Amino acid sequence: xxxxxxxxxxxxxxxxxxxxxxxxxxxxxxxxxxxxxxxxxxxxxxxxxxxxxxxxxxxxxxxxxxxxxxxxxxxxxxxxxxxxxxxxxxxxxxxxxxxxxxxxxxxxxxxxxxxxxxxxxxxxxxxxxxxxxxxxxxxxxxxxxxxxxxxxxxxxxxxxxxxxxxxxxxxxxxxxxxxxxxxxxxxxxxxxxxxxxxxxxxxxxxxxxxxxxxxxxxxxxxxxxxxxxxxxxxxxxxxxxxxxxxxxxxxxxxxxxxxxxxxxxxxxxxxxxxxxxxxxxxxxxxxxxxxxxxxxxxxxxxxxxxxxxxxxxxxxxxxxxxxxxxxxxxxxxxxxxxxxxxxxxxxxxxxxxxxxxxxxxxxxxxxxxxxxxxxxxxxxxxxxxxxxxxxxxxxxxxxxxxxxxxxxxxxxxxxxxxxxxxxxxxxxxxxxxxxxxxxxxxxxxxxxxxxxxxxxxxxxxxxxxxxxxxxxxxxxxxxxxxxxxxxxxxxxxxx
Numbered sequence: 285x286x287x288x289x290x291x292x293x294x295x296x297x298x299x300x301x302x303x304x305x306x307x308x309x310x311x312x313x314x315x316x317x318x319x320x321x322x323x324x325x326x327x328x329x330x331x332x333x334x335x336x337x338x339x340x341x342x343x344x345x346x347x348x349x350x351x352x353x354x355x356x357x358x359x360x361x362x363x364x365x366x367x368x369x370x371x372x373x374x375x376x377x378x379x380x381x382x383x384x385x386x387x388x389x390x391x392x393x394x395x396x397x398x399x400x401x402x403x404x405x406x407x408x409x410x411x412x413x414x415x416x417x418x419x420x421x422x423x424x425x426x427x428x429x430x431x432x433x434x435x436x437x438x439x440x441x442x443x444x445x446x447x448x449x450x451x452x453x454x455x456x457x458x459x460x461x462x463x464x465x466x467x468x469x470x471x472x473x474x475x476x477x478x479x480x481x482x483x484x485x486x487x488x489x490x491x492x493x494x495x496x497x498x499x500x501x502x503x504x505x506x507x508x509x510x511x512x513x514x515x516x517x518x519x520x521x522x523x524x525x526x527x528x529x530x531x532x533x534x535x536x537x538x539x540x541x542x543x544x545x546x547x548x549x550x551x552x553x554x555x556x557x558x559x560x561x562x563x564x565x566x567x568x569x570x571x572x573x574x575x576x577x578x579x580x581x582x583x584x585x586x587x588x589x590x591x592x593x594x595x596x597x598x599x600x601x602x603x604x605x606x607x608x609x610x611x612x613x614x615x616x617x618x619x620x621x622x623x624x625x626x627x628x629x630x631x632x633x634x635x636x637x638x639x640x641x642x643x644x645x646x647x648x649x650x651x652x653x654x655x656x657x658x659x660x661x662x663x664x665x666x667x668x669x670x671x672x673x674x675x676x677x678x679x680x681x682x683x684x685x686x687x688x689x690x691x692x693x694x695x696x697x698x699x700x701x702x703x704x705x706x707x708x709x710x711x712x713x714x715x716x717x718x719x720x721x722x723x724x725x726x727x728x729x730x731x732x733x734x735x736x737x738x739x740x741x742x743x744x745x746x747x748x749x750x751x752x753x754x755x756x757x758x759x760x761x762x763x764x765x766x767x768x769x770x771x772x773x774x775x776x777x778x779x
Contacts, residue, residue, distance in 0.1 A: 312776075312777035313496055313497035313498060314496065314497065314498040314499075314500070315496055315498075315499050315500070315520050315521065315758070315772070315775065315777075316480075316500045316502050316518065316519050316520050316521075317499065317500065317501050317502065317519070317520070317521050317522075317523065317770060317772075318502055318504045318510055318513065318514070318519040318521065318522040318525075319335060319338065319339075319501055319502065319503055319504070319522075319524070320503075320504065320505055320510075320522075320524065320526040320638065320639065321333075321334075321335045321503070321505070321637065321638065321666060322335065322477075322478065322503040323335035323336040323338075323339060323481075324336075324666060324667055324670065325461035325462065326339070326340060326344075326460060326461055326462065326463075326464045326472070326475065326481070327452075327460040327461040327464065328340055328341060328345055328447035328448060328450050329398075329401070329402055329408070329409055329447075329448055329449075329450060329452060329460075330408040330409065330410075330460075330461065331408070331410055331670075332410035332411075332670065332674060333666060333670065334687050334768045335666075336447070337447035337767070337768035337769055338501075338523075338524075338768055338769060338770050339481055339483075339501045339770065340447070340450075340464055340466070341447040341450070341767070341768065341769040341770075341771070342468060342769055342771040342772075342773060343468050343469065343470040343483060343499070343770070343771065343772050343773070344385075344464050344465075344466040344468045344470055344471065344472055344483065345447070345450035345451070345452070345464065345466035345467070345468055346360045346361050346450060346451060346466060346467050346468050347360055347361065347444055347445055347446070347447075347449045347450045347451060348360060348361050348362040348365075348376055348378075348395065348429075348444050348445075348449070348451070349362060349365075349441050349442070349444045349445040350445045351442070351445040351446070351689065351766055351767040351769075352766070353762045353763075353764065353766065353771070354764075354766065355689070355764075355766030355767075357441050357442045357445050358445075360445070361378060361379050361382060361390060361395070361451055361467065362376040362377060362378055362379070362429075363377045363378065363379055364376070364377050365377070365441055370436070371433070371435075371436030371437075371438075371718070372432065372433050372435075372436065373430055373431060373432050373433060374430070374431045374433070374440060374441070375424070375428060375429070375430045375431075376395075376428070376429045376430075376431070377427060377428060378390075378391065378392055378395065378426070378427045378428065378429060379427075379490060380426075380427055381490055382467050382490045383467070383488060383490075384453050384456065384465050384466065384467055385465050385466060385467070385471040385472070385486060386453075386455075386456065386465050388453050388455060388456075388465075390451060390453070390467055391423075391426040391427070392423035392424065392425060392426055392427065392428060392429040393423045393426070394451060394453055394454070395421075395423070395429050395451060396421045396422070396423045396429065397452075397453075397454050397457075398449075398450075398451045398452050398453075398457075399415065399418065399421050399431070399449075400421055401452070401457060402414075402415055402448065402449060403415035403416075403418055409448055410448060411446060411448040411449075411688065413693055413694070413697065414443040414444070414446055414448055414449055415443075415449070417433045417434055417435055417436075417437035417440065417717065418431050418432070418433060418434075418440075419432050419433060419434040420432040435717065435718055436717070436718040436720075437717055437718070438717070438718065438719065438720040438725075439690070439717070442690070445767070446688070446689075446767065447767070447768060447769075450466065451466070451467065452465075452466075453465065462475070467490070468486065468489070468773075469485065469486050469489045469491065469492075469493065469494040469772075469773045470483035470484065470485060470486055470494060470499060470772065471483065471484055471485075471486045473498075478503065479502065479503065480500050480501055480502040480503060481500070481501045482498065482499070482500050482501075483498070483499045483500075483501075483772075484497065484498050484499075485497045485498070491773075492773075494772065494773055494774075494775075495760075495774070495775065495776035495777075496772060496775060496776070499772050501770075502519055504519065504522075505637070507526055507527035507530070507639065508527075510522060510525070510526065510527055511527055511530045511533075511534075514534070514540070514753060517755070520754060520755045520758060521752070521753070521754030521755060521758055521761060522752065522753050522754070523750070523752045523754070523761055523762070523770050524750060524751065524752065524765075525751045525752060525753045526638070526639040526640075526751075527639070528585060528586040528587075528588050528751055529586050531586070531588075531751065531753075534753050538756065539755065539756055540753055540754065540755065540756055541752075541753070541754050541755070541756045541758070542751075542752070542753050543750070543751075543752040543753075543763040544588055544749050544750070544751055544752075545749065545750040545752065545762075545763040545764035545765065546597065546598075546599045546747070546749070546750060546764045546765070547597070547685075547687060547747070547748045547749065547750045547764070547765040548597055548686075548687055548688065548689040548690070548691075548765065548766065548767070549597075549685035549686065549687040549747065549748030549765070550592060550595050550596070550597065550685065550686050550744065550747060550748075551589070551592075551640060551644070551683070551684070551685040551745045551746050551747070551748050552595070552683070552684065552685075552686065552742040552743065552744055552745055553571065553572075553575065553648060553681055553682070553683055553742060553743035553745060554673075554679075554681065554682045554683070554684060554701065554702060554742050555568050555571060555680075555681055555702070555740075555741070555742050555743065556677065556679050556680055556681070556701070556702075556703060557702060557703040557704045557741070558677060558703035559680065561624060561625075561626045561629065562680070563703075564624045564626070565739060565740060566620045566621075566623055566624040566626075567620070567621065567624050567626050567629070568739070568740035568741070568742075568743075569610055569620055569740040570616075570617040570618075570620035570621045570624070570626070570655070571617070571652070571657070571681070571740075571743050572610035572740045572743040572744075573610055573611065573612065573613045573614070573616045573617040573620065573655075574612075574614060574617040574651050574652050574654070574655040574657065575612060575648055575651055575652075575743050575745070576612040576651060577591035577592075577607065577612065577745055577746060578591060578612075579647060579651070580644050580647055580648070580745055580746060581746050583643070583647050584640060584643035584644040584646075584647055585640065585643075585746065585749070588749045588751055589746035589747060589748065589749050590746060590747045590749075591607050591745070591746050592606075592607065592744045592745065592746055592747050593605065593606030593607035593608065593609050593610070593737050593744050594606040594609075594733035594734070594736055594737040594744055595686070595691075595692050595695065595733065595736055595742075595744065596692060596729065596733050597747050598747055600690075600729075601726065602725070602726045602729035602730055602733075603733075604730045604733055604734070606733060606734065606737040606744075607744075609734075609737040609738060610737065610740055610743070610744075614651075614654060614655050617655040618655050618656060621655065621656065621657070627656060628658075629656070629657045629658065630657070630658035630659075630660070631652065631657055631658070631659050631660070631680040631681055632659075632660050632661075632662055632679070632680045632681070633645050633648065633649055633652075633659055633660065633661050633662070633680070633681045633682065633683070634662050634664055634669065634672075634673055634679045634680075634681070634682040635661060635662065635663045635664065635682070635683055636664060636665075636666055636669040636673075636682070636683075636684060637663070637664075637665055637666060638685070640683075640685065640748060641683040641684060641685075642663065644683050644745065645661055645683050646661070648683065649661050659681075669682070669684075673701065674701055677701045677703070679701075683745070685748040687748070687765070687768050688768070689766060689767050692713075692729065692732050692733070692736075693713045693716070695709060695713075695732075695736050695741060696709060696710045696713040696714075702741050702742060704736075704739055704741040706735055706736075706739055708735060709732060709735045709736065709739075712728050712731050712732045712735065713732065715728055716728045716729065716732070750762075750763070750764055750765045757777050757778055758775065758776075758777060759775065759776050759777075759778055760772075760774045760775035760776055761775055
């Protein structure tokens with residue numbers, strides 16, 4: 285798809301780049317990764333911010349299992365697993381000779397601690413549903429761990445590959461937010477707040493050693509500065525580049541590789557149905573009908589995204605196109621608002637700092653005003669969004685991409701920030717948890733997508749693309765994002 289070029293927007297970056305030093309030879313043992321957001325802390329087991337995992341997953345912390353670049357689940361600190369014939373227990377064989385970066389050994393007692401901590405009542409873990417089927421954890425021996433389940437859970441090995449399920453040691457668990465200690469191929473070196481996180485190679489790693497000696501994750505929030513930094517060679521890669529309007533310049537430059545891949549990020553206009561009149565499905569459908577998804581794709585994403593009508597990525601085999609359930613129809617939106625008695629509706633649209641959210645929010649606010657909804661905008665930083673919107677549920681509408689993989693079950697969580705409950709949807713998710721037949725799972729997933737589209741739980745916007753740009757001499761970066769990660773374990777330079 286051809287994307288528009290904004291010459292005016294590019295004039296300043298070009299000027300900056302022309303003034304920058306000549307293209308430099310990289311220190312091939314070092315890489316600088318650009319990121320648009322700085323994480324609030326560095327513990328993947330205690331936060332929902334994607335930026336945490338994008339630095340630490342598979343680099344510093346590892347789980348019993350891991351999600352690979354093609355989205356499949358593979359052994360990690362577990363060498364394999366066996367499911368009991370009744371599906372009520374899973375026994376993991378654990379890798380021998382693994383140590384944390386501080387020299388503490390990893391064994392089944394540590395794994396039991398990590399899983400018990402993650403699933404404990406009141407735990408900070410942002411994804412408690414991952415561990416919901418686990419009723420008991422037993423360390424059979426240093427290299428054998430058995431999980432007893434309250435019900436079969438066919439998805440458990442995949443769930444344990446999330447960043448929220450990585451292994452932490454009892455002695456460092458409480459300080460991982462500032463000084464993370466894992467078992468991965470890189471170890472934490474320093475965090476200069478507002479600037480970068482630095483990792484160095486773990487020469488005692490149990491697996492194949494990393495090619496890179498040093499990895500720096502630099503925080504560059506301004507799109508103009510990001511482009512200039514790339515062109516100058518100060519930043520070697522933006523795995524998620526937040527300035528799609530600049531891509532025509534980079535795509536024609538042989539010094540760069542540009543990859544537009546897929547993510548698990550369903551971008552939604554989240555609606556707080558705990559607040560009237562959003563508890564009225566007619567109002568939620570009116571909001572959905574007021575939004576032109578293609579206008580968002582063209583105007584906010586420069587043609588790089590794909591419209592969606594429910595909470596499932598188009599690349600998933602179970603995906604069904606439901607963009608026609610609540611299509612763009614301003615006149616229908618006005619009629620639904622009148623029918624619901626919400627003709628004087630005023631809403632606040634809370635926008636986190638990501639470029640896709642800020643750009644989409646401006647367009648959505650204009651479209652809501654066009655159907656008679658008085659929409660105001662409130663930009664916030666991530667810390668405020670996480671505390672007030674996600675945890676505090678204090679909002680009307682917000683734009684956000686849910687980047688966790690296979691997370692449609694969040695709509696069955698009664699305490700989640702959407703607040704819409706559907707007994708049939710919950711029954712479908714319960715059935716999905718114990719169903720292992722692929723065709724039956726597909727049917728259940730497609731019914732779940734239809735139910736939340738019919739309920740207009742949120743206004744579904746577009747699937748977030750993974751727009752990656754990096755120095756053409758770099759090999760091994762992921763083109764797609766099957767999970768929140770910048771896995772550097774196999775990244776290298778070639779000349």
